[in-house]
Amino acid sequence: EAGVAQSPRYKIIEKRQSVAFWCNPISGHATLYWYQQILGQGPKLLIQFQNNGVVDDSQLPKDRFSAERLKGVDSTLKIQPAKLEDSAVYLCASSRQGQGYTFGSGTRLTVV
Amino acid sequence: GESVGLHLPTLSVQEGDNSIINCAYSNSASDYFIWYKQESGKGPQFIIDIRSNMDKRQGQRVTVLLNKTVKHLSLQIAATQPGDSAVYFCAEKSYNTDKLIFGTGTRLQVFP
Numbered sequence: 650e651a652g653v654a655q656s657p658r659y660k661i662i663e664k665r666q667s668v669a670f671w672c673n674p675i676s677g678h679a680t681l682y683w684y685q686q687i688l689g690q691g692p693k694l695l696i697q698f699q700n701n702g703v704v705d706d707s708q709l710p711k712d713r714f715s716a717e718r719l720k721g722v723d724s725t726l727k728i729q730p731a732k733l734e735d736s737a738v739y740l741c742a743s744s745r746q747g748q749g750y751t752f753g754s755g756t757r758l759t760v761v
Numbered sequence: 762g763e764s765v766g767l768h769l770p771t772l773s774v775q776e777g778d779n780s781i782i783n784c785a786y787s788n789s790a791s792d793y794f795i796w797y798k799q800e801s802g803k804g805p806q807f808i809i810d811i812r813s814n815m816d817k818r819q820g821q822r823v824t825v826l827l828n829k830t831v832k833h834l835s836l837q838i839a840a841t842q843p844g845d846s847a848v849y850f851c852a853e854k855s856y857n858t859d860k861l862i863f864g865t866g867t868r869l870q871v872f873p
Contacts, residue, residue, distance in 0.1 A: 653804070680859055689769060691850050691863030692805065705860055740804050749795060750861060752804030 651675065653753035655741050661759045667729035670756045674722065674743030680704075682750065683716055683726050684740040692740055698724060731760045769848060771868040780838040782867045784851035789832065791853035795861065796825060796836045800847045808836070808849075838869075846871045 654673040662668050674681050679700050684692035695714065697705040701721040709716070713732070718724040728735055738757050742750040774780045786794070792813040797805035811818045811825045811834075818825050824837040834851050848868050852861040 682861075691852075691866050693863070694860055697860060705858075742804070744859065746859070749807050749810060752797075752806070754802065754804050 653741055653743055653751055655739075655753035655756055657756055658754065659757050659759075661761060662731055664733055664760050665730040667727065668731055668758060669725050669727045670739050670741075670758075672724045672726070672741030672753060674724070674741070675751055678743035678745055678751075679721070680744045680746065681718055681724050682742045682744075683724070684742065684752075686738040686740055686755070688737070695726070695739075728758075731758075733760050736760045769866050769868045771870060773870045773872065774841050776841060776843060776871055776873050778841055780836075780841045780845070780869060780871075782836045782838075782849050782869065784834040784836075784864050784867075786832050786834060786851065786853045786864070788853060788855060788862070789829075790855040790857075791862075792856045793854040794825070794827060794834050795852045795854075796823075796834075797850045797852060797863075798845075798847045799850060799866075805850060841869075841871050843871050843873070845869060 656671050681698045683695045686692040695709045696716045698718045701718050716726045736759050738755040740755040742752045744750045795810040796808040798808050799805045809820045809823050809825050811827050816827050822839045826835045848866045850866045851864045854861050
C-alpha cells in the first residue's frame with residue numbers, strides 16, 4: 650500500500666509569515682495525527698482526527714496553529730504567524746482504529 | 762541529510778555485536794508499547810510492538826522486553842548492522858486513547 654504522503658519536504662519562512670503543510674494518509678485509515686518534532690526530541694502530538702472530527706487538540710497552540718480534515722481524507726496544518734520556536738519537523742501519521750501508526754517523511758520547517 | 766537529534770543519548774556498537782536500547786515510561790496505565798526507528802530525513806518507522814499482557818516479544822533480529830513493575834522497556838538488536846544506525850524511540854499508549862506518547866530517543870551508531 651502507498652505510504653503517508655506529505656508536502657512540501659522543506660520550507661523556509663521568515664517569522665510572522667504563514668505556512669501550510671499538507672498530508673494524504675493511507676487509504677482507509679480513519680485516524681490522522683499531526684506531530685511536531687523539535688530537533689533532539691521525540692515527536693509531540695499536536696492534533697488527532699477521527700475521520701473529519703477532532704479527537705484531541707489539547708497540545709495545539711490554537712492562537713497560531715490550525716488544522717482541518719474537511720472530507721475525512723487529506724489534512725492541512727497551518728501556522729499563522731510563525732515564530733522562531735516553530736522550527737521543527739512536522740510529521741503526519743495515520744492508523745486504523747487501535748492499530749499502529751504509519752508516519753510520513755515529514756516537512757522540515759525553518760523559521761528565520 | 763538532516764540530523765534527527767544532535768544531543769540524544771548515544772549507543773555505539775561494533776558491527777555484529779548485540780545492541781540493547783532502554784526506555785523508561787511514566788504512565789502505569791499504558792498498555793501498548795512500540796519501538797520506532799528514525800533515520801535522518803525520514804519519519805519514524807515501526808519496528809516491533811508489545812502489549813502489557815506480555816513481557817517479551819521477538820521479531821526478526823529484534824526482541825522487546827517489558828518490565829511493568831519498574832516501567833521499563835528495552836529493545837535488543839541481534840548482530841547489529843550498519844543499516845541499524847538511526848535514532849530509536851519508544852512510544853506508549855494507554856488503553857483508553859489512540860494517542861502515542863514518545864520518549865526522548867537514543868541514537869545508535871554502528872561502526873565496522
